[in-house]
Each structure stands twice: as C-alpha cells, then as structure tokens.
Amino acid sequence: MTSPDLVLVGPYDYLLAALSVIIAILASYAALDFARLVTSAQGRARFRWLIGGASAMGFGIWSMHYIGMLAFRLPIPVQYDWPTVLLSLLAAILASAIALFLVQGLVVLRSALARIQRGISELEVAKRELHRKATFVELLQVVAVAANETTSVEAALKFTLDRVCEHTEWLVGHVYSFSQGKKTELISSKIWHLENAVQFEAFRQATESTPLAIGVGLPGRIAESGKPAWIPDINQDTNFPRKKLAADLGVKGAFGFPILAQGEVVAVLEFFSRNIEEPDSELLTVMSNIGAQLGQVVERSRAQQELARKTEARYQLLVEQLPAVPYVAEPGAEGEWLYVSPRIESMLGFSPAEWIADRHLWFRQVHPEDRGGALAEEKALEERGEAFHCEYRMLARDGSIVWIYDAAALVPDATSGRPLQHGVLFDISERKRAKQELASKAEELARSNAELELIAYVASHDLQEPLRMVASYTQLLARRYKGKLDAEADEFIGFAVDGATRMQQLIQDLVSYSRLTTRGKALNLTQAEVACNSAIENLQESVKESNAQVSVGTLPEVFADARQLTQLFQNLIGNAIKYRNERRPEICVAATPNGKEWIFSVQDNGIGIQPQYFERIFQIFQRLHTRKEYSGTGIGLAVCRKIVERHGGRIWVESQHGKGSTFLFTIPQTERAEK
C-alpha cells in the first residue's frame, strides 16, 4: 500500500509494550501449566483442558500481539477490521490447541518410549536371567550325566569341582570327607580344583594336613547343619581357621555345600572366590541339587563296594570252607606258585605267602618215595597237556604225613596266554586211613572166617575119626556079643552106641551151621519157586511116607543164595511133615508182598506150638520134645534163622497148639530199578 521507500515512524506507547510483555509471560506460564495439565489429564478432562488451555494460551498470545500492535502510535489513522481481528484470535487459539496437542502427544510419546525402553531393558535382564538359569541347569545336567556314568566317586567329585569353578569363575574348589569310620572329623580328600596350583600350594598343604571337627570352619558348619553355607567375606567371619592363609591369597568369599547320601552328610564341597560374593539363592538351589546327585553317586558307589565286599567275603568263606585247596602255578615240578588258597596253611602248615615265595617248596615236601610218580604226572601235564591226577604223600611243616590227591589241568592265562596249571589239592589222609582200616578189618574178618573154617574142618575131620572109632566098636561089640553078655551089658552098650551116634550128628549139625556163613554164597537173583520145589524133591521120602500134601503158591524172584534158600524151605517143610499129628499133613507155601519185602509162609496142620516157646525154638539145639517122640538135634530152626538173617530178613512163628503152625519169614524185594 505504501511505497517501499516511504517509511512511517510514530511514537511508541511503552506502557502498552510492557503490558504485552507481561501478558506474554503470563501466557507462557499458563501455556506450560496447561500443557502439563493436558498431558496428565485423562480422557474427557484432557479434552476440556485442551480447549481451555488452547483458548487461554491463544488469547494470551493474540492479546500480546494486539496490544503490542496498539502500542505503536502511527501517524495515520488505523482501523481494525473486527471480523479479521476475531478471525486472528481464533487462529491464535487454534494454533495453541495444535501446539498443546502436539506437546501432549510428544510427552505421551516420550513416556511410551520410556516404557518401551524399560521393557526392553527388562527383557534383557530376563534373558540374562534365563541364560544364567540355563547355565545352571546345564551345570546340573552335566554333573548328573557325569555322576551316572562315572566309574568312581573321586572322578565325579573332581569333575564337579571343575565344572562349578568354570561356571562361577571361582578360584578354588575342594572336597572334604570323613576320616575312615570317624564321623566326627573332616579331612581333606585331596581332590582339588585350583586355578593357580602354585599360588595355592601353601593353602593346599595346610588344608590337607588339618582335620576339621564338626562345626568348625565353613565345612564343619555345613557338615553339622547338612545345608549349604556362604561366607560373603571371610575376613569378617569368626569361624574360619584358615582365614589368614586365605586372606593372604586374596580369597574373600567362600561357599560350600554338603553331599548327602541317605540323609547323611558324606562329604562337603567348598569353594573360594576373590570377590566378596553375595549369597545367591539360585546358586544355592543348584548346588543342593548337585549335592543330591553326587550323593546318589556316593550311595551307588557304597552299595557296589558293599556288594563287592560281601561277594568277596562270601567267596573267601567258600574257598576257606572248601575241603580242597585251589591253586594256580606255573607247570613243572619247580614252577612258581601264583596263587594258593589260605587253607593250605591248615593243611600243611605253610602260609600262602611261603608257597608263593619258594618255588621249590612243593617238591621238597613231597615224600621221597612218591616223588617219582608225581614228577611223571607233572611231565605228562607239561609236555602233553594230559590231565594231572596224582596221589602222593606230603610232609607237613611239623613232619607229619598228609596224603594228597592233586588234580590239575593246563589253562591258558587270560592276559599272557601262557599255559598255567590250575589245580586243586585234597587232603585224603582220612580217606586213606579209612581205606586202610577197612582193608585191615576185611583182613581180620577173612582171618576170623578162616579160623572158623579151620575149626569147622577140625570138627568135621579130626573129631569124627575118634568118634567113629567109638561108635563103630561099640556097634561091633553089640553085634558080636549080643546075647553073649548079660542084659545089662547090652543096655550099656546100647547107651554108648546111642551117645556116639548122636554126638556124630550134633557135630555134623554144628559144622553145617558154621558153614552157613563161611561157605555162604553171594546173593543172586533166584527163583524161590525153584528152590522150594527142590526142597520138596529132597524130602520125597518123608512126603511119601507121611502122605503129605504140599501146595506151593506163586513165589517171587528174590536175591538169595539158592542152596541156602532150598535148605530153608527143606527145613521148614521137613518140620511141618515131622511134627504132624494124626491128620494127613497139609502144607501150604505162599508169598505175599508187604511194602519193600516179601513175606513167605509155610503153613501146616500139625501139632502146633505153645506161645511161650515161640522164641526158644529158634535157638540152637533147643528142642521141645524128646528124641523118642521126634527125631532131630534141634538145629533146624536155628539154621533157618541164620539163613533168613543172612538174606536181610527176619523169621517168626504163628501157631495154635494142637491146630497147626505157620512159619513166616521175610526177604527184601528186588529193586528192579537198580538194573
């Protein structure tokens, strides 16, 4: 409107200018306040504050400008277009609103950003935490796997120390265990993890040479409580004996945990760090778990050891109880002895150590007379691998003789492959003695039998000759002088002859009785029926004479001396016929099984026997009748009993006086299963 080179200058109302400045300050203050209120308000309130704030700020800023403008007194008339003025006011308000909105948004944005950042850092922390946990788990897992696979407790412990120190970057790891049997003292197991072995040498030596009582020191405390423990700064701890040593090495923090097996503390692990460490519950938990894992290892190891010990003990017991002495030696008469059972000491008086130390001992102790045989066998074994069996005498330490049975074979050694003599020695002195005793007893028996035989022979031969003289001449006398001498003489002669004849018979009977044993034959399978029929054959005359009826049932096969069995039947059946009454003799021979034996019976209908004599009749030469009544010497039943007893049975009688008798005897059944 004006030309560019026309410059209008008017006076300045400084009061109005000052007022505009004041309004500006107030407006700014209000604006800032409103901005804060807008950001801090929520929802509807925020909107109201926004409008209110915008209005106030807008008006403030506009009025500042307007009044500032009014301050300029221009020489020309100025007129304000009120619509435009209002419009500018609105514009100001709008601009403020926008500004406020933006500010508020920025603030919100910033706080959101801040939250995000926080979230991110929290995430970082969580990740780190997770990672830490993961490494713990890994540590635990690694230890668990190692614990399961480990061959020894020591290996597992060392492994654990190494892994933990690796994980935690601690300087020292060490294991305390209990001294053998004493559960009141901890001593070093000498299992260490040392970052710097040289540096910690003094510490190590001090630890290894000092036992700790329960309750003393960190390990002592752990052993007592059974729980992990932590010393953040050893310099502050009163219960730490190695304080000085540790402090000198720059150790500050200490940590330990127990290994529990079946609820009992069996060892304590301790760790040292150069930092002051704060107790970490995570680590404590992990360590407790590791402790449990190791505890299982210890338990398992113990169980194995116990089993091994028990097995060893059992084996040892077995070896010592064996009546035999196992041994392992190099083949050859002077081969080195590699093993011999402790029982050798009780057998020969030399300890296993002595046998192993002196390879010539065996040969020296073999009885000189038996050396040849033993050497030959040894040679056969060594050269041809033939199994070694030898009986020989050995001289025990005290000089006594022991009979040995030695059985051995060559077995190639497991590692070297060279053949070794594996054998067993038996003390057969007892057996030999028994055999010798048996032999001498058998000899004695044979001698005794021979003597009996001799007596029997003498009886039968030498006695009979004079007897024959007496009998024959008295008979001759009787013949020649019968009737020529007086009646008394006849009688006397009669008695003499009778006596002689009877004596003859008695001697015959005695001889045959004794011969039942000395001339008894071995028992063989015999048909009893055949024996019985044979006996009846022999009794043909008396059977005919008495018109006896003899019936024989089915008789079994038995182990017997056929001749004696026949004699047995003959005697019994003969008696049955002899001791008959007026009735026709009816005799039954039968056999019935009874458990493991046969019961034979010879039943008759003869004169019978009274009960009080049931036992006496079986005695030698015992008779119930006179010779006049019934002939015989009374040896028949004694012979029967001897025969029956020789066959392993027994004989008895059942009878009714006047009605008849049944003689019964048993013979064991043959065991066909023995075939």
Add this chain to the structure above:
Amino acid sequence: MNSRTIEILLVEDNPGDARLTLEACKEGSVLNNFTVMKDGVEVLAYLRRQSQYANSVQPDRILLDPNLPKKDGREVFTEIKADERLRNIPVVVLTTSAAEEGIARAYSRHANCYITKPVDLNQFLRVVQSIESFWLTLVKLPSQ
C-alpha cells in the same frame, strides 16, 4: 566063585580103622588074606618086593587110605599107577568123610573106585560086602 584066597593089601595107618575093615570083611563070604601096611614108603617097597619084602605076595586088591604118614596116599597112588607092573592092581580109596570127596574125586580118573567110610558100622559092613560081591562076581581081572 573063586576058591583061591583073595590077597588084599590094606594101606591104613589107623589101627582102629584097619581092624574094623578086617572085621567087616570077616563077616563076608569070601576068604580074604589081609596084609596091612601103615606107611606109604613101606607100601611101595612091599609092592616092588624090595629089601625085606622080597618074598611078598602081590595083592589082588589094594584098599588105600589117602592120609598116610611119610608118603602121602595120593603120591603112593600115583606111583602105583605109574609103575607098569603095579598099574593093573585095582585100588579102592577109602575116604573118611565127605570133606575128602573132593580129593578123592581127583583120583576118580585113575582110581578104580572110592568109598566113604561110613560112621554107622552096619552101613560099613554093607558097603564092604557089596564091594566084595562086585569084584568077585562081576569083574574079570587080568590074570597076573
């Protein structure tokens, strides 16, 4: 029936037994002449007509008890049978008990017979007499 006297040489060391045999034979029907010798060595000398027996008569029969002193009856027997001149004389061996049957049986191949001297006299007489009958009536001997 032979009218000649039968010469019997009885070799028996037991006088009781010798007498019994003699008595038993006496009761027989035949006339027997007995010469009794007690000793194995003497018997052989007699049979061979040696020294004091130069004039001995050869017996028709020999009754021999195997148990003799000095020379065993068995040996005598063997020698008799070995000797050509003596072999043909029948020898009857008299055993005393069944126990000696075993020994006697050993003779059985060469002995002409053997008998057991029974205890019972009557039995003995019967046995002796049956031997008599046997030899005399049934057997033909080679003539001397």
